[in-house]
Amino acid sequence: MNIQNLSREQLAERLAVLTEEYNSYKEMGLTLDMSRGKPGADQLELTNEMLDPALLGNFKASNGFDVRNYGILDGIPECKKLFADILGVKPENTIVFGNASLTIMYDYIAQCMLFGCGEEPWSKQGAIKFLCPVPGYDRHFSILEHFGIEMINIPTDENGPDMDMIDSLIADEKVKGIICVPMYSNPSGNTYSDETVRRFAALKPAAKDFRVIWDNAYCVHHISDEHDSLMNIFDAAKEYGSEDMFIEVTSTSKITFPGAGVAALAASDANIAAIKSRMTVQTIGYDKINQLRHANYLKDFASVEAHMQRHSDILKPKFSAVLDAFDAKLAGKGIAQWTKPNGGYFISLDVYEGCAKRTVALCKEAGVTLTGAGATFPYGKDPEDKNIRIAPTFPSRDELCKAVEILCLCVEISAIEKILG
Amino acid sequence: MNIQNLSREQLAERLAVLTEEYNSYKEMGLTLDMSRGKPGADQLELTNEMLDPALLGNFKASNGFDVRNYGILDGIPECKKLFADILGVKPENTIVFGNASLTIMYDYIAQCMLFGCGEEPWSKQGAIKFLCPVPGYDRHFSILEHFGIEMINIPTDENGPDMDMIDSLIADEKVKGIICVPMYSNPSGNTYSDETVRRFAALKPAAKDFRVIWDNAYCVHHISDEHDSLMNIFDAAKEYGSEDMFIEVTSTSKITFPGAGVAALAASDANIAAIKSRMTVQTIGYDKINQLRHANYLKDFASVEAHMQRHSDILKPKFSAVLDAFDAKLAGKGIAQWTKPNGGYFISLDVYEGCAKRTVALCKEAGVTLTGAGATFPYGKDPEDKNIRIAPTFPSRDELCKAVEILCLCVEISAIEKILG
Numbered sequence: 035m036n037i038q039n040l041s042r043e044q045l046a047e048r049l050a051v052l053t054e055e056y057n058s059y060k061e062m063g064l065t066l067d068m069s070r071g072k073p074g075a076d077q078l079e080l081t082n083e084m085l086d087p088a089l090l091g092n093f094k095a096s097n098g099f100d101v102r103n104y105g106i107l108d109g110i111p112e113c114k115k116l117f118a119d120i121l122g123v124k125p126e127n128t129i130v131f132g133n134a135s136l137t138i139m140y141d142y143i144a145q146c147m148l149f150g151c152g153e154e155p156w157s158k159q160g161a162i163k164f165l166c167p168v169p170g171y172d173r174h175f176s177i178l179e180h181f182g183i184e185m186i187n188i189p190t191d192e193n194g195p196d197m198d199m200i201d202s203l204i205a206d207e208k209v210k211g212i213i214c215v216p217m218y219s220n221p222s223g224n225t226y227s228d229e230t231v232r233r234f235a236a237l238k239p240a241a242k243d244f245r246v247i248w249d250n251a252y253c254v255h256h257i258s259d260e261h262d263s264l265m266n267i268f269d270a271a272k273e274y275g276s277e278d279m280f281i282e283v284t285s286t287s288k289i290t291f292p293g294a295g296v297a298a299l300a301a302s303d304a305n306i307a308a309i310k311s312r313m314t315v316q317t318i319g320y321d322k323i324n325q326l327r328h329a330n331y332l333k334d335f336a337s338v339e340a341h342m343q344r345h346s347d348i349l350k351p352k353f354s355a356v357l358d359a360f361d362a363k364l365a366g367k368g369i370a371q372w373t374k375p376n377g378g379y380f381i382s383l384d385v386y387e388g389c390a391k392r393t394v395a396l397c398k399e400a401g402v403t404l405t406g407a408g409a410t411f412p413y414g415k416d417p418e419d420k421n422i423r424i425a426p427t428f429p430s431r432d433e434l435c436k437a438v439e440i441l442c443l444c445v446e447i448s449a450i451e452k453i454l455g
Numbered sequence: 456m457n458i459q460n461l462s463r464e465q466l467a468e469r470l471a472v473l474t475e476e477y478n479s480y481k482e483m484g485l486t487l488d489m490s491r492g493k494p495g496a497d498q499l500e501l502t503n504e505m506l507d508p509a510l511l512g513n514f515k516a517s518n519g520f521d522v523r524n525y526g527i528l529d530g531i532p533e534c535k536k537l538f539a540d541i542l543g544v545k546p547e548n549t550i551v552f553g554n555a556s557l558t559i560m561y562d563y564i565a566q567c568m569l570f571g572c573g574e575e576p577w578s579k580q581g582a583i584k585f586l587c588p589v590p591g592y593d594r595h596f597s598i599l600e601h602f603g604i605e606m607i608n609i610p611t612d613e614n615g616p617d618m619d620m621i622d623s624l625i626a627d628e629k630v631k632g633i634i635c636v637p638m639y640s641n642p643s644g645n646t647y648s649d650e651t652v653r654r655f656a657a658l659k660p661a662a663k664d665f666r667v668i669w670d671n672a673y674c675v676h677h678i679s680d681e682h683d684s685l686m687n688i689f690d691a692a693k694e695y696g697s698e699d700m701f702i703e704v705t706s707t708s709k710i711t712f713p714g715a716g717v718a719a720l721a722a723s724d725a726n727i728a729a730i731k732s733r734m735t736v737q738t739i740g741y742d743k744i745n746q747l748r749h750a751n752y753l754k755d756f757a758s759v760e761a762h763m764q765r766h767s768d769i770l771k772p773k774f775s776a777v778l779d780a781f782d783a784k785l786a787g788k789g790i791a792q793w794t795k796p797n798g799g800y801f802i803s804l805d806v807y808e809g810c811a812k813r814t815v816a817l818c819k820e821a822g823v824t825l826t827g828a829g830a831t832f833p834y835g836k837d838p839e840d841k842n843i844r845i846a847p848t849f850p851s852r853d854e855l856c857k858a859v860e861i862l863c864l865c866v867e868i869s870a871i872e873k874i875l876g
Contacts, residue, residue, distance in 0.1 A: 070525065078514070078523040085744075087506040093499070102499040104491065104713040132553050133742045140737045144565055148578065148602070157569065157578065173739075180736040181569070292525040294744040315601040316561045318594075321554045321742065323506075323715040 036368040037449060049450045056400060056443050064401035066437040071220070071379035072428040073288060073345070074352075080344050081290045084331040090323065091330070101322035107313055109298070110322050112329035117298035119335040120253060121282060122266045128300050129309060132320045135283040135297040139213070139247055140177050142281055142299075145312055146210070146245065147181050151305075152278075153243040156183075156210055165203060165212040167195035169382055169410030169421045171220040174213045174249070178412070183210070185412035190219070192373075194226035197233040207240035211247060217264040218252035221410055221423035222382040223375020225262035235270035237279065248282040254342050255288060257349050258376035268300070277302035286328055288379065289341065296321075296328045352426040356381055356438050363442035369449035372424075381424040382410070386449035390419045396444035402437045457789040458870060470871045477821060477864050485822035487858040492641070492800035493849040494709060494766070495773075501765050502711045505752040511744065512751070522743035528734055530719070531743050533750035538719035540756040541674060542703060543687045549721050550730060553741045556704040556718040560634070560668055561598050563702055563720075566733055567631070567666065568602050572726075573699075574664040577604075577631055586624060586633040588616035590803055590831030590842045592641040595634045595670070599833070604631070606833035611640070613794075615647035618654040628661035632668065638685040639673035642831050642844035643803040644796020646683035656691035658700065669703040675763045676709060678770050679797035689721070698723035707749055709800065710762065717742075717749045773847040777802055777859050784863035790870035793845075802845040803831070807870035811840045817865035823858045 040048065083089075093102050095110035108114070109130025118125040131138050147157045156162050163184040166175060178185050186203060188195045195214065203209055216226040216234075226234075234246060248267055256262070271277045280302070286295035301309065332338050357374055360383070364370040369386040385393050390407035397404050405423040408414040424441075426434055461469065504510075514523050516531035529535070530551025539546040552559050568578040577583050584605040587596060599606050607624060609616045616635065624630055637647040637655075647655075655667060669688055677683070692698045701723070707716035722730065753759050778795055781804070785791040790807040806814050811828035818825050826844040829835040845862075847855055 072525050075521065078521060081523075082508075085508040085511065087503075087508070090506065100496065100499060102502075102712045102715060103496075104493050104708075134738050137738050144569065148565065148568060173736075176736045180733075287525075291523045291744060293740050294523060294742045312601075315594075315597045317555050317558050319714050321715045321745070323712060324742070324745070 036366060037446070038368045038453065042454065045450050045454055049447065049454070052443055052447050052450070056396070056440070056447060059440050059443070060400045062401070064436065066401060066429055066433050067403045068425050068429060068434070068437050068441075069403045069405050070428065071425050073292060074348065074428050074430065076348050077345055077427070078291065080341070081331070084290055084327055089330045090326055093323075093326070095322065095326060099322070101326045104318050106319050106322060107317070108310060109320070110325045110329065113296065113325040116329050116332055116334070116338075117284065117300070120338060121250065121284060121298075121300045123268055123300045127268070127303065127306055128298050129306060129313070130320065130325055131297045131299065133285075133293055133295055133297060134287070135249065135251060135285040136173055138283050138297055138299050139174070139249065141316075142247070142309070143177055143181055145309070146243070149312070151243045151245060151308065156243070159208070161208065163206070163209045165200055165209060166412050167212070167214045167219075168412070169221050169423070171215055171249070172405075172409040174247075175412045178213065187412060187417070188212075190222065190224070192224045194224070194230035197230060200237065201233075204237060204239035204241070204244065209239065210241050210243060211245040213247040213249065215249045215251055216267070217250055217262060218255055218375055218378025220251070220378065221380035222373045223378040223380055224373060225264050225376075228265045231265040231267060231270050234267065235274045235276055237276065239279075244279060246280050248280050250282055250284045252288070252378040253284055254338055255345070255379070256342060256377040257346050257353050260376050262376045278304050281305060286332070288345070289332070289338065290328060294324070296325055349427060351431055352434055353381065355431055355434050356424060356426045359435070359438040359442055363439075364445060367446065370445050379425060379427055381426065383422045383424050384420045385422060385445045386420065386452055388419045389445070389448040389452050390416060390422050392448040392451065393422060393441070393444045396447060397441055400440050400444070402440045404441070457787060458867070459789045459874065463875065466871050466875055470868065470875070473864055473868050473871070477817070477861070477868060480861050480864070481821045483822070485857065487822060487850055487854050488824045489846050489850060489855070489858050489862075490824045490826050491849065492846045494713060495769065495849050495851065497769050498766055498848070499712065501762070502752070505711055505748055510751045511747055514744075514747070516743065516747060520743075522747045525739050527740050527743060528738070529731060530741070531746050531750065534717065534746040537750050537753055537755070537759075538705065538721070541759060542671065542705060542719075542721045544689055544721045548689070548724065548727055549719050550727060550734070551741065551746055552718045552720065554706075554714055554716055554718060555708070556670065556672060556706040557594055559704050559718055559720050560595070560670065562737075563668070563730070564598055564602055566730075567664070570733070572664045572666060572729065577664070580629070582629065584627070584630045586621055586630060587833050588633070588635045588640075589833070590642050590837075590844070591634075592636055592670070593826075593830040595668075596833045599634065608833060608838070609633075611643065611645070613645045615645070615651035618651060621658065622654075625658060625660035625662070625665065630660065631662050631664060632666040634668040634670065636670045636672055637688070638671055638683060639676055639796055639799025641672070641799065642801035643794045644799045644801055645794060646685055646797075649686045652686040652688060652691050656688065656695045656697055658697065660700075665700060667701050669701050671703055671705045672709070673799040674705055675759055676766070676800070677763060677798040678767050678774050681797050683797045699725050702726060707753070709766070710753070710759065711749060715745070717746055770848060772852055773855055774802065776852055776855050777845060777847045780856070780859040780863055784860075785866060788867065791866050800846060800848055802847065804843045804845050805841045806843060806866045807841065807873055809840045810866070810869040810873050811837060811843050813869040813872065814862070814865045815843060817868060818862055821861050821865070823861050825862070
């Protein structure tokens with residue numbers, strides 16, 4: 035039943051039925067939160083063993099350093115090795131930081147603003163711009179907006195961003211970079227194709243101080259049994275000699291504990307040297323006890339993958355619940371499209387054009403909090419007002435089922451309202 | 456025996472004796488490190504119980520938040536309360552950060568550079584200046600130099616910096632701030648007098664965006680049974696309505712574990728609001744597991760003081776060893792002066808004018824690493840080349856005794872060399 039084919043009478047009738055159903059939910063006084071990409075309570079239990087002090091042994095890192103004291107700017111060797119394995123780079127091309135890759139990205143851009151990356155400081159080059167594949171991650175956009183960097187939307191599909199558009203825009207030397215999530219993207223869950231990654235590596239920006247912030251937050255975060263795989267950006271870049279263009283970050287926030295994990299950066303020799311030189315002023319070093327705890331608990335790549343399978347076991351039914359409800363309630367109605375990701379933390383839902391804000395507002399009234407409409411676009415402005423980021427991980431499966439039921443109702447109600455005008 | 460009263464012959468004779476002794480040390484091939492303010496291995500053992508996961512209970516902060524998940528930007532309530540008690544401010548005037556107060560200071564100044572604090576960004580106001588009480592902390596100076604902020608030396612005595620000089624310099628609106636360690640100063644160990652603190656509170660800088668970075672790193676770090684006490688800067692500022700001028704920081708780096716502790720900031724309502732607004736872009740929140748661990752282990756101010764007494768029991772004999780050696784080997788010779796701090800991590804040693812570099816080099820040759828001469832001054836330039844920061848905490852007492860023996864020799868050798876010309 036494609037809703038767009040219904041007569042005005044049929045639509046009005048259907049709206050009345052849906053509204054009645056909606057009102058009955060509203061009367062329940064629910065409070066359901068599907069707004070943020072937070073792991074659920076059961077996921078937090080998976081890593082408790084990491085807090086066993088026995089894992090810290092005699093507190094010595096593999097290089098003999100006591101992790102309880104000052105020292106070691108760029109991370110203990112075993113933790114660098116762990117991230118190197120996860121990201122497929124050499125340990126000397128990684129730096130281990132504190133608890134958040136967001137802070138690494140903020141600091142990197144702050145550094146470029148104040149000191150530049152090889153050229154004049156960005157803050158002294160007038161109005162500069164960044165390319166933002168959309169829909170994307172609201173906190174990326176907040177950083178760029180905070181620094182007054184103009185953001186340009188780049189449409190994406192299942193293969194990643196529109197590379198032709200990027201190729202053409204980077205002829206402007208005021209365009210200083212791109213920020214993106216190449217694997218299990220936030221919010222689509224899509225992974226950039228090999229061709230897309232190669233085209234990133236082959237970019238020839240006019241700006242010599244052009245940087246791609248490659249936020250590989252979900253590199254081991256599979257959900258489906260079918261895993262996506264992302265071509266290694268530094269391997270691809272080597273062919274083009276463009277390694278200096280890429281700053282890759284990741285963290286264990288959704289491997290171990292969000293907020294109490296360890297974050298890392300991977301970059302070329304030149305970028306690593308520049309970043310370390312700034313870090314010597316900024317810190318004596320990050321929390322090495324937490325680094326050792328992570329390295330000894332997560333051990334190696336195979337062990338990380340086994341750990342992630344336990345997350346996946348919890349997340350898969352939640353993602354299925356949402357996708358099944360979408361299939362049952364929205365499919366074929368001509369009013370919504372959504373992604374079916376193999377990993378990550380989100381599903382991207384496109385509702386009827388012009389209806390995202392209204393859908394989110396209707397949900398809110400019925401006690402279901404969604405990520406704000408527009409949040410997946412720079413400046414919070416979705417030009418078509420249709421994208422909603424669905425975050426199925428935090429609620430319990432029961433709560434989630436109820437929330438999605440209400441969401442589907444609201445999607446249809448707002449679409450019919452819109453069509454009726 | 457004041458060396459300055461000796462004849463050239465007597466000096467030459469004494470130099471020969473000292474040099475022979477020095478050479479015999481040199482032949483031992485020692486490697487002793489008195490360069491950094493690092494706790495010793497025995498101090499690290501004091502806090503191991505904090506790593507017991509039982510201290511984390513059911514992982515809930517006092518406001519019911521699960522510390523293993525995202526959320527809470529400014530610190531869990533019990534950790535804010537702990538720092539509020541330590542600093543004598545209200546919990547709502549504190550923010551709990553990550554592992555390093557150095558990073559808080561770096562970020563605060565970066566923020567002022569890029570966004571200002573109420574006025575134009577500092578980076579857009581041309582050449583700006585900071586006042587630096589000397590001798591001071593090298594990492595403070597590194598931050599200011601990194602941001603291209605001109606540093607002006609302010610002499611200090613046992614009561615703190617020369618406040619008349621500060622009063623006169625702040626008439627220049629290009630002077631944007633002061634950075635200092637008001638209690639058990641690095642390196643003198645002196646604590647600012649009540650009169651000095653009151654004069655800080657009463658400062659009337661021409662610059663409306665003037666800030667005092669009040670690095671209260673050693674606020675509970677007593678060594679002697681006689682404790683210094685520092686007047687509460689915010690209490691003093693209240694009288695003058697100057698609360699917005701002060702940014703106070705501290706950390707548990709030398710209470711629990713250096714690098715794996717928790718750092719905090721205290722500031723006025725207006726400054727807290729401005730800092731939080733920047734933080735929302737920079738991070739989702741800091742490591743709350745470590746915050747809860749600290750709050751439940753350190754409990755309250757009385758318990759912190761009891762814990763610090765255990766550090767003091769270890770540090771007191773080390774400080775005594777240095778001071779006793781200085782008394783025995785250098786007193787009355789007219790070639791050196793030193794402080795006798797009641798707390799902190801350092802002793803400030805002034806050697807014969809023009810001899811600090813030479814003394815440090817002689818020590819180095821004999822296997823004793825000291826903080827670099829000049830490090831206690833902006834740009835690494837001690838105008839009189841006489842100050843050396845002594846850090847007695849890291850070596851064992853035996854190593855320390857040997858190192859100080861050698862140091863005293865080198866102080867005298869370099870002084871005699873200088874006098875002989």
